[in-house]
Structures are given as structure tokens and as C-alpha cells.
Amino acid sequence: ILNVEQSPQSLHVQEGDSTNFTCSFPSSNFYALHWYRWETAKSPEALFVMTLNGDEKKKGRISATLNTKEGYSYLYIKGSQPEDSATYLCAFISGATNKLIFGTGTLLAVQP
Amino acid sequence: EAGVTQSPTHLIKTRGQQATLRCSPISGHTSVYWYQQALGLGLQFLLWYDEGEERNRGNFPPRFSGRQFPNYSSELNVNALELEDSALYLCASSLRTSGYNEQFFGPGTRLTVL
DSSP states (O other): OOOOEEEOSEEEEETTOOEEEEEEOOOTTEEEEEEEEEOTTSOOEEEEEEOSTTOEEEETTEEEEEETTTTEEEEEESSOOGGGOEEEEEEEEESSOOOOEEOOOEEEEEEO | OOOOEEEOSEEEEOTTOOEEEEEEOOTTOOEEEEEEEETTSOOEEEEEEETTEEEEEOSOOTTEEEEEOTTSOEEEEEOSOOGGGOEEEEEEEESSSOTTSOOEEOOOEEEEEO
């Protein structure tokens, strides 16, 4: 059974704080790692798709790194803003299956 | 460009009934995915359709089935509904059949089984 774990489960930070979350996944038969942001009452929105060991991706204040050999990815948010409040989900694909296996997410709350 | 659409938004059924959920992908997307988020659980992969064929399914009983139409829209059918089928069902679509492509999600259908 493939397991994707995310930590922490929830995080409360002040506006302006920088934060990071961890996604752990099986290191064997890696194909891709997706990050999604899911705001309340909206649909999950893709942030990054990461495929190569050592990948680093950035979108504005959000960036992510990938280590496929040890099976983890970090998501960083620099200078958190209230609009960053959401659940951040990572999803792992093993082999060429297109089957996303989601972690349970990290709930981020940014207080003004 | 229109996003992924799902209907209905909410659906209330009783145990033993059948539910049909619909999804229209983004224009040009051939792959459609279905996910379930039951209360207190994460998103669970249900089904993947591409070019009208079922390509993969998650660990769900055969009561969960679906199909993809020639216009790439999709239907999810849940037969013999059970209370634990109450959940948010999300549909997603992607361009081509590759795990390297991000999935675009619809707003979901909330199914309540009484």
C-alpha cells in the first residue's frame, strides 16, 4: 500500500512569517509529485508538478523542492499572506499510472 | 476558457438508490479523473478515463462505475448506495495521459446518503 504523509497537519502563522511543509512518499518507482492548494469552498488548484530528483520550482512566493532518492518534497511559502490560507496537498504518482495518491494535507491559517 | 464543471452541486439519496454524477472537462482535455473525499479522509482516487476507456481504478467496490462519452465528458454511477458513500466527489481533467500534467479540478458534487 502506497502511503503519502504530510506534516504538519495544521499550521497557524502570522502575516509575514515564512513557513514550510513536508511531503513524504515511497522512494521506489517514482514517477511524479504534484502539489495542490485547496482553498475553502473552491476547487484544488495545481501549484507544481515535479518529476526529477533535485527539482526546484517557484511560483511567486511559493517554492518547492524534490528529493526522490529519500522520498520527500518541501513546500516553502515566503512572507505568508492571509490569502495563502488553504490546505496544501501533495500527491504522488507511482509508475506511469496517472493515479494520484494524495496526502491528507497541511492546513495553513495565516492571521493578519 | 471554461473550467471543469460538475453537476449536480448537491445530491441527496437514500440507501439502496443509485446516484449519477456528471463532469465536463476543460476543452481539449481527454483524461478525466474521479476522486472521493469522505468525511475526515483525504482525497481518494476512484477512476481514470481516457479516450472513452477506463484506464485505472482505485480500491473501490464495483458499485462505483462510470463512463466517458465521445465528447470526453464523464459520468460516475454509484449503485446500491450506502451511508458511507456520503462524500464530496471531485472530477478533474488533464491534457493527455501523462502524470506529468497537472490536473484541473471541478467544484465537486456533495452526495448525501440518508
